[in-house]
Amino acid sequence: MNHTGTVTLNTERLTLRKFNHKDAKDVFQNYFNDERVTTNILRKPHESIEATQKLLNDYISSYQQDDVYHWAIEYDGAVIGEITATGHYANSFKLGACIGYNYWNRGFVTEAMREVIHFLFEKVGANRIFSSNGVHNPASGRIQEKCGMLYEGLMRDYILYNDEYYDVTQYAILKRDYCKST
16 A cells, blocks of 8 residues: 555546645535535534534544545535545545535535545555445435445444434445456
């Protein structure tokens, strides 16, 4: 593995970059105070910008490790979402993403995820990339399929949130499959 840490990536419409303290207002206003967004990632909405600032402090301190990948998704000068890649055993990574409600259904997460998948396979040396989503959020599964991931299965009662269990679907792509498609 050639861990580089979170480096800036650019797509046709987006800049994927490290978070900074100035992002708190965008993060709070664009997605973390919106229950429509946080419900899909099984988090409670932030009630104040201070909660968002605290979370950003954690994100920013994690950049000291070169195996941490956490990007702000920036569009037209504003942070509209985020995408993470967490390393797992056997050169694999788990992807996760969220985006503000006003930016849903515009292809932004697909565009960001494709770029991160390319980066992880081509620059970092990943062998497997996977992502999961609650069955209550099938749009996330469609994004994963658009990024070349294959459905691997259903994990029943996999997440406990607010005293309720949630089923989760999982998708993955292997480097050999990615290389065939490029």
